[in-house]
Amino acid sequence: MAHSAVPIVPRWPGAAAAALVLLLTFGTLGAVAWRAEWAGGLAAADWAAIRFTVLQAFLSAAISVILAIPVARALARRRFFGRDLLITLLGAPFLLPVIVAVFGLLAVFGRNGVFNGLMEWLGLGPVSIFGLQGVLLANVFFNLPLAIRLILQGWLSIPAERFRLVATLNAPVGRLLEWPMLRSVVPATFLVIFLICLTSFAVALTMGGGPRATTVELAIYQAVRFEFDLGKAALLAGVQFALCVSAAILAMRITSEAPSGRGLDRTVQRWDKARVSVDSLWIIAAALFLLVPLAMVVLRGLPGLMDMPVSIWAAALRSVLVAIGAATLCVAMALALAVRGGFLVAVIGVLPLAASGLVVGTGAFLIVFPYIRPADVALLVTLLVNATLALPFALRAIAPAAAQVREDYGRLGASLGMSGWSWLRLVVLPRMRRPLGFAAGLAAALSMGDLGVVTLFAGQLEETLPLAMYRLMGAYRMETAASAALLLLGLSLALFWICDRWGRGNADF
């Protein structure tokens, strides 16, 4: 590998990050398998679940990516008032806990929703949201924002000079600049979304309409909770990992490297933006699809917002602290892995996506339980797991920028005898401020909304905001829960916006 031309970066931070990822993915799986009494293999119903899981994940990822390309292009080449805010808001659905998003979607596409009201007005029958179409709708709602952001970053990474050059030559922008960029960005984006949908549990079950829509993760739930068949749970979690690794290898094979070359980081000027109406249409459609359900979440939550009990605010504070910790750790890990680069790092970067939430939690519980009272470390474990689960997204944002810096400035840095800290401080960090801010914001917001391991560990004093919200729902207090959901949405977005804003600085748009 070409690492010789790169200034020396210490190995241990990357190794430590990799070790944590491996511990929380394969380590927890191993802990579960170790405790298992092995009975039988997979039943016919499990295979049906595997088939359905792959099908819905594939379709969801494909639709998300196909829709994201024109939206991202429109956002990349248009400047309009409120564009920054719109881009931030479009990211919001990805940050929501499933249950919040589902109720937002139902308010739009449900039986009494806005959409069916419109259909009725048009004289068309009501449309049911439940079934495969509902699963896809919900998955696209969640993941389209991510696809848009990742592909938009690809567009923004094409230097202004090249657009200028292509325009001077009167050559096609699409074939020379955009297609190679898409070839390098789209497979990875598809992979990430495919993997997210692969391990989804609540979306498929809630919107799927019944056992036809059983996913592997649900089969794991059943195995752990009703059958206490840890062997089967471990086996199914292993299947998820195998699917993940195969998909990762496939995606890497069809990814081509983006053409290299460095500009002066000038603002992109485009000379090929003729079709204003098409771009506007895409932006408006995406905004309607993503923002109307969000508006519903806000409307449902507003009435009770001021009547929330004190405990909710305490839980919110706890969640914010965990989110800040998780974001810091996550970005540090991503940076440590990204400056090293390589195939192994790429694999480690997707592993957490393929991990079954329940197996991670159960395994962590088995590891911790003999030594420590689980509730005592509930928030620490939540922080570690959240940082690890957000790592793939952070790495996805940071790694290309790190590789670019290495390629463009590695020789220069080496020839100047730069090493370690000064290389990181003078060259890497300033050039990576934007992806770092984005990654930190994403990690913080994802951590805010996560309702994973904390449910297995937390007692009364360790309640996070999503858990508090869920407990409110469990106690019939749907209205207060809706307000807690609004608070959660607001805090997630605020955390994301602050970090992302920092990343963009005031240098460019």
Add this chain to the structure above:
Amino acid sequence: MKNTTYLPAAAGLVLGATGALAEAPVLQVLTYDSFVSEWGPGPAVEAAFEAECACDLQFVGAGDGAALLARLQLEGPRTDADIVLGLDTNLTAAARETGLFAPHGVDVDFDLPIAWTDTEFLPFDWGYFAFVGNAGERQATSLRNLANSDISIVIQDPRSSTPGLGLLMWIEAAYGDEAADLWSDLADNIVTVTPGWSEAYGMFLEGEADAVLSYTTSPAYHLIAEEDDSKVAWAFAEGHYMQVEVAGKVAGTAHPELADQFMAFMVSDAFQSVIPTTNWMYPAVTPAAGLPAGFETLIVPEASLLLAPQDAAARREMALDEWRTALSR
């Protein structure tokens, strides 16, 4: 008691510290989440018991009833729990198999619709599963009637939710060999199947379906807490399946006397009078003051159905297969 010195100092301070309490003995009760929550019976029960026990009562919440059992199985004999509270009779067979429980040792007259003979698990509350709909709208009169109608319902998944499992057992108990047929006819009434009770109930309140699988006591929440009488439970001709929630004393407890004291406290007025308006279930022993106003408006099923724990455990797998097949078509 394990204390917080294990914690890396930086992480624990604000976040996870439980605080070193005085030397009072600690009684740990492993239970489900909604029992512990600020809205559940937990806080009132804790205050009342600590007033008489000179101890520190700590609740540890773990998901719902099924998650609670899984948690106990994970912890095994090393568990720190002294009491496990919140299993139901669909789960007690598996809980008994762990061999972790001691006889409850409480002798009391229960106000249950059925005779209670279990010496290991002590009931603390109970309720009937029922479909809950809106007052003034069409109502189904039986499971069969519901299946033949075009009334839409939301139910919970028996593989991830205790009410979901309750409905599976209800139909199993009422229809036995013909359960599969009933599920086939019911399939087109089911709008969707949710992972837990909260999602299903929330969807019903948002108007996604005409009715939701819940409890006969659900309307009492709306009536008492929200002064809203628009929700009704439907009485079904086949009778209603019961959920009896129980607690057990862990045999390896470090505080056997304290645990016994808590088990006895569980069926006393101080505990039982908290249940109706926090857990929204019937108390296992009706307190001297009776049930809260509003409970007299609830429907009382003509017949109570309940499979014995070992039957429920034995028939679950086949019933699940039938359910899956019927609803997958």
